[in-house]
Structure formats: C-alpha cells, structure tokens
Amino acid sequence: MTTQQRLTSRDGAIAHDAQDRLAPMRAHFALPEDVIYLDGNSLGPLPHAVRDRVARTIDDEWGRGLIRSWNDAGWIDLPERVGARIARLIGAPAQTVFAADSTSVNLFKLLSAALALRPDRRVIVSERGNFPTDLYMAQGLIAQLDRGHRLVLVDDAGEIPGALGDDTAVLMLTHVDYRSGAMHDMAALTRHAHEAGALTLWDLAHSAGAVPLDLAGADVDFAVGCGYKYLNGGPGAPAFFHVAARHADAFVQPLAGWFGHESPFAFEPQYRPAPGAARYLCGTPPVLAMAALDAALELWEDVDLDAVRAKSCALTDAFIATVEASCDGMGLELVTPRDPARRGSQVSFRHPQGYAVMQALIARGVIGDFRAPDILRFGFTPLYTRFVDVFDAVEILREVLETRAYARPEFQTRARVT
C-alpha cells in the first residue's frame, strides 16, 4: 500500500480502503455514522467487545460472583494479564509490564526508582515540550526528595545528547510528542543515555498501539504508558508500567501498597516487596476498568503490527499531501515531521485560529483536537481510520478554511477541556 501522494478523489480513497488488509478491524468499533473520528490519540473509540465484557463483569462476576470473583474470575491477576497483552505490543518481556494506576502515578514510582539507582547524580533531562504531567510529577518528586535534584529541559530534540552528562541520573522522554507527533529514536537516545551512565524512562502514551516498539531491543530501563489512547481501553483506563528485569528487584518503590507486597493476604504489618516488577503495583486494581482494557487489548491479538505501521504511514502521508494540495495558502503550517520515520501516528498543523477551526470541524463531524496555543491535531488509527475518512476530512477542512466558517462567535468560546 503506497500513497505517498495525495488522494485526488473519493473513489480513489475507497479503492485504497478496498486493498487494506486491516479494514475488517473497523467493524469491531462503535463509530457514530455522522463522525470522522481523528482523535483516537486522545481517547480511543469504544470496541464492541468492551461493552459485552464490562456487562459480563458487572452482572456475572460482581453481581452473582460477588467477593468470590477475586479468585474465581481471576480479578487478582488482571494487572499481570493485561500487562502481558501490552508487553507484546511494546516489545517487552511479559512479567516486566503490568497495568495499574494512572500514567502520572506510575511515572512517579519509576522515576523514584531511577533516581535511587543513580544516587550520586542529580539531573533529570527532559524536554520543555514533554507532556506536562510528566514534568509536574518530576517536579513533585524533586520537591519531595529535597536533595538538590534538577530538571534540565531542552527546547529541541537535537540538544538531548549534548545535555546528557556525568550528573544525569535519568533521561525522561515521551517517545512521540503529543503536540507535534515527532518521534524520538528510542534506541539511539537510550544508548546515548547509557553511555553517559544514565537511565531512561520513556512515556509511551502516544506510541503503544501506534508505532512499532522494541523496548527489549532498545535496552530501555523504565517505561510508562496510557490505556485510553491507541489501546482503546476507555476514558481514564488504567495505565501501565515497564521495569526492565535487571532493575526490578533493585529498589523498593515508595508507593508500596498491599498489591505490591509479596503476600498481600497475609496481612503482615511490615512491607515485603513482591519479587520483580510486581512490586510496582500499589492499591486494589480497578476491576471494571481493567476488564474494559483487557477486552480492548484482545482485539490486538491477531493484528500484524508491521501492517499497522505501514497503514499509519500511508494514512498520515496521504493526509499531509492532500491537505497541502487542497488547503494551500489558507494559513496552515505543518508541525509534524514530513519524514514518516520521524513521526508517530498523528499529524498536526498550526493555524492562527486553531481553536476556532477545530470547533468548526467538530461541528461538521470531523473530530480532532486542539492543543494550545495554535495546534490542530489529527490522529490516524489504522484499526479503524479509512482512506475515505482522510479524503472527507480534508474536504471539510478546506471548506471550513475557504468559507472562514470558523469565524462564527460560537466557535471562539473555549470549552473546559480542549
């Protein structure tokens, strides 16, 4: 499937879809008829299987099984089982990945570990444009430790290798930038960090389910990620963490809750960490949300991840080329790297009226999102996005820009979540 060029007709786009081996996956998702959904990088849509699985979890397991379901329905193993499904998608060994808590909370645990494993170093290197909660959690941890740690933020990815030095404890990066869609070279940067004696903590929020990942091959130390974007686990789905086996037993993380205890149901007064990465679990797992994520991940079991990447590149290529051909001179500026090897599965354009343009698009059923100050963000999710969606979305974008439909006052008022 090669679509390096723009889509010139709706029929042409439909012809691409007819050749798409992943096309049958779309039937697994509930997608409203009147919507072109290009925001699966923010919240993945509902897989039909989730509805059934959650209903079963509620009626049979909770309603009829009651407390017995911790054993009988295997609730107790959900963090590990869900983690094993994610491990395959990110190229990590099972047992090094568990589903738990939020991305923020998991990052705190892993960053605590990384700093503890480099006790003589005081610097966390990251990007100023990293997803804010990652920076906030680092700031919170630094303030709490009060031992002179510093967050050193670079403005440009090219500065990262040069920022790594003798005092760098951790290189903490989001693999695919949430605003620009630019993708780091995980293996190369991890190598740079290791050469400097530092550890790496990767946030895979915009990578897991979006781009090929090989955490084991890249020798990544720690990683966190999100269950509700490309993994389609539902709003606020449990997040996940990865701790490389070589580090897993080296540190007792501070959020030392009973589900990370070696023997939670012995009810001992003294914490004893579970062996391996399971010690990074904390409180009681959220069973309904875990069941939803588990069902969503089941869809991936027979999916060829190389085919996902190939289609992702074709969709994003086609979108860039078609927008640039159709909306030339209308104020859009491409933010995402033009080289598909350097981007994730989203495309972002800057526009001076970005917020209002996105509201006008949403009013016409093209759902992407806006990121301050001026970025229109479009996610392309190969399990359900079609080439005809790309074509139709660009047509509507062109119409919104050409007619200045975005200038209407109702599109200027900011919603609480944008």
Add this chain to the structure above:
Amino acid sequence: MTTQQRLTSRDGAIAHDAQDRLAPMRAHFALPEDVIYLDGNSLGPLPHAVRDRVARTIDDEWGRGLIRSWNDAGWIDLPERVGARIARLIGAPAQTVFAADSTSVNLFKLLSAALALRPDRRVIVSERGNFPTDLYMAQGLIAQLDRGHRLVLVDDAGEIPGALGDDTAVLMLTHVDYRSGAMHDMAALTRHAHEAGALTLWDLAHSAGAVPLDLAGADVDFAVGCGYKYLNGGPGAPAFFHVAARHADAFVQPLAGWFGHESPFAFEPQYRPAPGAARYLCGTPPVLAMAALDAALELWEDVDLDAVRAKSCALTDAFIATVEASCDGMGLELVTPRDPARRGSQVSFRHPQGYAVMQALIARGVIGDFRAPDILRFGFTPLYTRFVDVFDAVEILREVLETRAYARPEFQTRARVT
C-alpha cells in the same frame, strides 16, 4: 427497632424485617437468591442503577460522545461530584472531598502533606493492627524521605493517647478496625492528637456508609476512604480523600499530576497547584469506575444515616446474641466489642479452624470472609441485610460447627485471596 436479644425464630426475624424502614432499599441491589451476603464490608454488592449507568456511560457517552464527553457529559467534574456525595456521608464540607486513585495512593499524598506541615516532628503514631497497606505506604514514604521519620505502632488502642508526644507529626488510624470491627472515638483521639500538636489522618474504609461520621465536628485534618465496601462502587472502585480547608492550600503534594494543576489544559511546563483540595488530584480520572461509584452513591441521597446506624446496631446485636445462644461451646470467641457504641458494622468471631469454617459457610451460601490467623468476619450492611438473613446465617453456622462440616479436606485448601 430494638433487638438487644437473640432472634429465636425465623418468623420473629421476618417480623423485624416487616418493621424495618430501610427494607425497601434492598430492592436496589442485585443479590443472588442462594446467597446470604455478609461480606459487603469487603466488596459491596451490585446496585442495579450501576449496571444501567455504566451501560449508558459506555454506549452514549463514550461510544457516541467520544472525546466530547469530557465536557458534554461532565466527565471532567466526576472527582468533585462524586466527592460531594461522599462528603455528605462523612460529615465533611463539599470541596474538601474528592474521589480519586486508590486508598493507598491517597494516603501517600495526605501523609506527605501531614509530615510537611509538621517539619520538626518525626513520628507517625499508628496501630500494629492497622490495615497493612496503610502501614506499608507510611513505610514507603518514610524510606523515600530518608529524614529519620519513624512509625510508632501501639498494640492496644488504649495506648494511643500516651504514645502522642512532642515529636508526633501525625496520628494515622483506621477508624473501624478491619479485623475486630472495633471503632475508635474519632473526636476524642483527634483532640488528643491536636493537644499534642499533631495532625490526624483517618482511614474511613470501614466507616463511610457504615457508621455516622462527622469529620467537620471532630476537626479531622486528613482522611481517606474506600469506594468499594459500604459505598458499593464496585471492585477496585475509586477511593476518596478529605483535606480540611485550613490545610488545603498549605502544601503542594508530591503526586502533582495534571488533574491537580490550576489549569490542566493550558499545558504549561511548570506545575501550579489548583486552589484547595483539588490539588490532591493527580492523573486522568477513571471515568467508567467513577460513573459506577456515582450511581452507587446516588442510592444514599434519601437515606437517613441515623436509621442506618440504628439498624446496623440492631443487626450486629442480634447476630452476636443469636450466635452466642445457638453456638455455645462450639469454639467461637467474640472479637468485636460487645458495646455497639464501640464497633462498626461488622462482627468477628475467632475460631481455631476459622479458615475452614468460612469455606464451609461459603459452600452453603453464607458469604463472610476470613482474616488471618483465625478470624471469621461478618459484615452487616443495613441497606440490604435483613434480620432473616441474620437468623438463617446463624442456623447454618450452627450446623457447620455442630456437624464439623468444616473438617472436609476441600475446605482446608487456601485460596489466593481469602
């Protein structure tokens, strides 16, 4: 409703139920016909409203509304709205209570704050019998701070006032003991702590929805609690936290995630805490689980909490009296305080073959639970437990003990979760 005495006949128990003003509440719960459920203190049963609400959240809000539901369906406000419902049940002002994360994670945030607000003090006073995850989280925090904090554990509640001294930063207690069901005098102990210059952190896991609470009246500083026990929010439901208004702005808690930021969607690189207790929020809220808890809490809106307490005391009184009359000399020893004013809404008996006895009961449809080493635990939950359940449960307990049914080998094998 007074049943200080034992239930002497099934008809007598049914007569009690006929006079019970809370009896109609039972119809709101899915309770299997063949089960007498006395484990709502571990996992509350399914409210029918939860099934409908979660289905609506999945189909309409997630499936059709997609990302728009953060605004349109008010997902963004769920932690606050759910918190406000809980605030009423625990006698705390709205805006001081939010639903979020797990009890363990919330305890870490609040304990961090309490220690920071008493920077010259190094001691956390608690009980050796406190619920283990509370002790583990304190141990994890102490190890991380590495500033010489100590956890001082008393073995008997009577020792608590004497353990509070000039070096006590925090008195950290679970209000109703998970094993014995014994209830602390929250107001008196909080006063003792304050007299010693210390702060209080109460775990309400076995209190919220079980006993009357007046956090404001008792001048409590911090509290956490659980959504999946007496509040019936479902397995692993979101937990909650309370931060007294006087402390809310005094400290930036370390789990400083984007949902506790003053302006989460400004995507600023620097953390700025939200005003008030909202800064104790961290990551993206788990919407499906929050919706379930919200629906479960809606059941409480018209419930008279004094009537709940009166029925709870009557049920537990009746259970103690009937067991002691029916099972005399069969190896049971009451663990729970005999004075109803000194207990929560559960009754525990010790038995040398406790584990096997509980397994035999469960096999006969009487579901309580076991807590090591020898405790049979029975929860009485006035929204759905009937006096006839008390009568029938005791009859079955008597039969199990009399016939030594528990001696069968299959009842001796430990399950993973007990």
